[in-house]
Amino acid sequence: AGSAVSAAGGDAEATTEDVAEIHIGALHPLTGSNAADGQQMAAAAQMAVDAVNEAGGIESLGGAELVLDSADTQGEAETGQSEATRLIEEGAVALLGTFQSGTSANVASVAERNQVPFVMDVSALDEILEQGYTYSFRLQPSASQMGTQGAESLLSLVEDSGAEVDQVAYLYEQGNYGAAAYETFLAEAEEAGLTVDPVIQYDPAAVNDMTTQITQVAASDADALVVTGYYRDSLLVAQAVDIVEPDLQAVYGVANGAYDQPDFVNDAPNGGDGYFDANYHWDVTNADSQALAEAFEAEHGEPIRSSAVLSYDAVMVIAEALERAGSTDTTAVRDAVTETGYAPLMVADGPVTFDETGQNTNAAVVVMQIQDGDIVQVFPQEFAETDYVFPAPPTE
Amino acid sequence: MTAVLEATGISKSFRGLQALRGVDISVEEGQILGVIGANGAGKTTLFNCITGNFPPTSGTVRLDGADVTGQPAHKLAHRGMVRTFQLMRPFHTMTVLENVEIAAMSRGARGGTARREAGETVERTGLGEWADQLSGSLPAAMQKRLELARALAMRPRVLLLDEVLAGLVPAERAPVLDLLENLRDTEGMTMVFIEHIMAAVRRLSDHVVMMDSGAVLATGSADEVLTDPQVVEAYLGKEASDA
Amino acid sequence: MLELTGVRSGYHGLEILHEVNLTVQPGEIVAIVGANGAGKSTTLRTIVGEVKLQGGSVTFKDQPVVGGRSHELARRGLMLVPEHRALFGSLTVDENLTMGARARKGRWGFEKDWILDLFPILRERRTQLAETMSGGQQQMLAIARALMGSPDLLLLDEPSTGLSPKLTWTVFDAVKAIRDRGVSVLIVEQNASQVLSFADRAYVLESGSVVLEGSGADLADDARVQAAYLGG
Amino acid sequence: MATSLQNAPETTGSAARRPTLSERQKVAIVTVSVLAVVTAVAALRAGSSTVLVQALVTGVLTGGIYSLVAMGLTLIYGVLHIINFANGALVALAMYLTFVTVDTMGVHPYTALLVVVPAMGVLGALLQTSLLNPVMRAPIQIQLLVTIGLALAIENVLLLVFGPTPRSVQLPGNVGVSILGATVELSRIYAFVGALVLVAILSLVLQRTAIGTSIRAVAANPEGARLVGINTKSIYSVTFALGAMAAGAAGVLVAPFTTIEPTSGAIFNLTAFVVVVLGGMGNIPGALVGGLVVGLTEQLAGLILPDESPLLAVFVVFLIVLFIRPKGVFGRAS
Amino acid sequence: MTTTATPRTSTSAGGGLTGRLTTDTGSQRSRGDYVVLAVFVAVAAAVPFVLSASDMAIANRVLIFAIMGVGWNIMAGFGGMFSFGHAAYFGIGAYATAYGVVVLGLSPWLGMLLGIAISVAAGVGISYLALRYKLTGAYYTMSTFAFAEALRLFVIGNDALNRTVGFTIPVQQGSSLVDFQFPAGSPWYYWIGLGLLGMCLLASILFVRSRPGRFTIAARDDDVAAAALGIDVLRHKLFAVAVSAAITAVAGTYYVQYYMFVDPEIAFGAAASNDAIITAVVGGTGTIWGPIVGAIIMAPLSDVVTGFLRTPPPGFEWLAGHGGLDIILYAVILVAVVILLPKGVYGTLVSRRRKS
């Protein structure tokens, strides 16, 4: 596979020689504060590789087996970069990862300079794909896609339920991820005549108590609260909502890091009952996805996270591209990735389709709700497991 | 002759404690003023106020007639007024020679010159055999000498010495006293020195100030002051009868 | 009480003391005199274990002294007033004295009043921070703190340094007074003439070796000592 | 009365080192007027008195929690002059110990104090004896690096043992209650009270007990301490143990309202440093005051400058306070 | 090594650092350091011919660590001001470069000058306040920490600086010395970095031998005594801060051009400050060559450990696949080195040599 690297210079012809092994590099935060996701993602990627190999490997390359080289970014951009360089040098023909947007941005530039395709599973930041890169792709909806779609979903949901929601409060983490989600949500909401007020941002790394923020919400006329944040801070929001008891019809996460997590159900007051989240999610209604979820839980003893399913999808996109390319030449693989039509295990508007920036245009959010301790897909109708409950006041 | 150094009405209080209460001293060119006084009388504090370590609460310090009250220590040093410290302050990661060289360099001597001057000063102060030893591990008495050597390398016109003889065995005081006397007599250096060793006070001082509780209790020639009954009572004790 | 036999010690492989033999009997004042840098302070620091013993032995009350455990010595009744005093600068005068009393483990003690009578200024400045005291005041406090520990053997490193003439005598009188109360004293002094006048015995140290020893009076009369240490 | 290791307590009647009354008054007047102005601006920005009251109450409570977490840090710095970068990791460790205790024994979370605090004490003593005592004479950055290494090790051992999934501890009956019209979680009130109790206990230990006086003596001058018969090495170990126990108590009390992850303690590191410096390093009640300053600043800044991280305001206040009082609010001027 | 016989009452900033340092300066008049520097650069220049591409990534990180260590060492080691916030200068260098390149369209070299200028101004400004108001010891240290943190938060809240996103340097194909950009894996990154490191070392040597440098060291040992000898302590300390900030900013520029990405956490996070300290301390604080030795040891360590655990030797397979174990091992080695050699690796060698 070492030849793949020298071929990456661009002038070598695509080779069709038989190769025994094809290396794919996976970069995830196996340690640090996002290790919970990172470890699952690495595990799911491995499951995808195993699945491909069990099904006979890459047939167009003589049944070559995939080998997953998994690296720990430690959640740090520079480690991500040096690990990516190492993986490429050790023969990886494609990369996937990395969860943190900063790390992904860094790996994307490595991929670009080495002309090795890089498929991002999770990394929401829009800016990563705004550099004019031609070797970087993203499966996950970007933050702004999620903001827009989150607003659209909320508006349809409200309309569908016939409830009265004229004004929402928006609480978001002040980084670019939260800001992008908020700004695109706002644009969509204003167009539909929905008032967004108050708008409160917070520092996710420093905040330890959300009571004041929720008191601000309670003091306003907002009918619902929209939250974009990470796990810890979103849980703080739920705790504050529980004690301040604002008069709300719903708490609605947009790309929220907590409200679709099984842990949240354990940690939140009242089990987080009724909380919504419009987020990327694996498709519970899809039989293949369910099979993967069961296999994962059987193997790793914990419910699979959507981030891990994205990693699975990312490996599959790469495998499928390899199959069509019939080559380990990285530029050829890149070209094949561009034309992928892989049907993801994630909720999506259709097969994976990359636009010229590398963004999956069919990436979509689905609205989930916590009902009696379960996180269920409730909206739109085609992905709904059960009916939504709206209004769903967060406090009795 | 006018006073080279003149401090008038110096007062200093630390929070509630009045350490100096309107002290006046003055020294004329080429003269040596001895300052004596009980422990805690305020001698070191007086030095600190004069040399700019901290500003006096009130009072003025004049050097060559110019008001220099509250000027920072390093400026005063360059105006020719240099001091030593009662509790020694060597640059402890440097050798004795390097310590002195720093002073020579600070005065303005360049490279080789500074080194040569430092070597001379080290010899002159009897630190020759210690020259290459790290100053931090010097015995206390040698650190005292180093204090003196560094100050001399600044070629001061006014030298303030805070107990440079303390810790020296009597036999080793003599060369230091000789040196100081020589500096006055041949170079016309002006000095103020704090000392508890009466033999030295008698030998060196042209004039003596006795301080008590932050104020000047007696002043005059060494003989006058040291026989003053108040001074004997407050300060000398048995020493007076011995002397 | 205290016995040094063939003591060798120094810093970082550099030997300062060469085969020093020295004893202190109960109830004696023993003086060490010597030129600057002769190793007087090093001797005292070796005795309390602050400087590592490289050879020979130190015994206090017939038990060997182990290096690095000077705190045990204090409890056994040996107190040192070091050259640089080692006061608790950020504690008050009173607290310094109280800490001194810590060393006293059930031993008979000097009354605090008796000690404060020696140095009345300390009584006035009970709540002043030790580090803001003048040089001489700090010296008094250091001695007083050691006395609070009711030592059986008191080591003093140049106690008169920086003291006014009157106070120097006060301190020396105090040394005699505590000897009279049964405490042994090992004192290092640059004021050789004064200290030899009341020391029971004395040693002369030169370049880390004992070159002379004898009664205080004998040494004071010794021509060599006079030439070397008493002149000036 | 300030219990401080660095700066001896202000004893009444000490003419020598009491700030003159006017100086104190000045500081007090400036502080109060600044607070009043800031609060007024915050009130205007908040536009609602409920929100303002809530911010003030929350500020005080989180301030208490910050000082709780900072207590061990200040103690250890005060005596050992070690900037204990591992303080946060120790707090995280205590949270996990709480989790394990509650999980395996099914007891009330606060009973975990009985297990966690002694366990942390033993661990602290061991760490000091084995890792830090050998470098006590080395310069400050050596000890800092040891604690940085320690923090990395503890956090990753926790990761290895407990995995990355966040854990939580539920406090029975942890409801919201109303104080002055503001709503607060009971567990946070308990933690605040815990901070007060800890300040009182540590102050008492330091001021009134034999071991406390020894600790202060060692802080002031280790050689002097040895000379009066104090075993400095064991005092070092005792102090680190006390510091670790304080971190342990903080971990238990904070656990019910935080997400327990290996990095859960480290997120307090930053504020804890600020709190300790503001209060004067080594000053126990100072840490409480420092905590309140940080907590209130954070909350009021959140109202006044909603677009900036409240921590930015905290750091600005921090730098300003340091320039005005270079040894912290309670420190003596140099 | 030198336990002073007198109580240390120095109030120099970062006083904790001033004790027991070895300074390999002053007494040597020889041209030794310059010769060593020339030999070092010459030998190190051959490294790309020996190492593989991924090892070169580590070699480049060694350079970054080394420059940061050299920078920190000037201020803390020689100047006695223990900075826990060198991320500030590193970050300013990185952001100035990135902003210059991305927004202003400047050459990275101009960006570097800009970074140096801002960094020096910021360092001198904040240190002036800190020293002027007599912040000492841990208080000084914490003020540097707070300054770096405040910068990080400021950037996070600043739209013009892209908040949390940071900057990505646009990729160009092909090499350009002017644009400081080369194909991935090009040895030119290394050579330029080595050149920069060489210049920083030269600056460091010149500093230590210069009058201001020696006055700074004197002030570190005892600022009151230095002032009494006519040394303007504040001015010299600020000069040391300026040199230190400038060097550290260079590391920031190099970082950005090599990694082509920077965000607030990378630039101003505590990790950057820690790296600077670890490098210098492990090598030997207050020595010219300590930071280089420290960088050579510490920068590759985490990769070595991770590599070891990825493919453990026979008998150690059970170690593989435990997330976090590599960091634990790294931490253990760090702690062990620091405890066993508190003067640093190079510092210990120097003091051994001095003694014999």
Ligand SMILES: Nc1ncnc2c1ncn2[C@@H]1O[C@H](COP(=O)(O)OP(=O)(O)OP(=O)(O)O)[C@@H](O)[C@H]1O
């Ligand atoms: N920083 C300070 N804070 C409070 N009090 C102080 C301070 N410095 C000195 N003092 C007090 O001021 C008085 C004068 O001290 P100073 O050091 O000037 O005495 P001195 O005459 O030099 O005595 P000695 O002969 O013992 O050195 C003493 O009572 C001392 O305790």
Ligand SMILES: Nc1ncnc2c1ncn2[C@@H]1O[C@H](COP(=O)(O)OP(=O)(O)OP(=O)(O)O)[C@@H](O)[C@H]1O
């Ligand atoms: N910490 C140290 N490290 C290295 N050498 C030291 C140290 N302390 C003292 N020395 C050396 O030990 C020798 C003896 O010093 P010591 O302090 O014992 O002398 P001393 O007789 O007490 O002199 P003084 O009368 O000046 O106090 C000297 O040569 C000195 O340089």
Ligand SMILES: [Mg+2]
């Ligand atoms: Mg004095």
Ligand SMILES: [Mg+2]
């Ligand atoms: Mg001595």
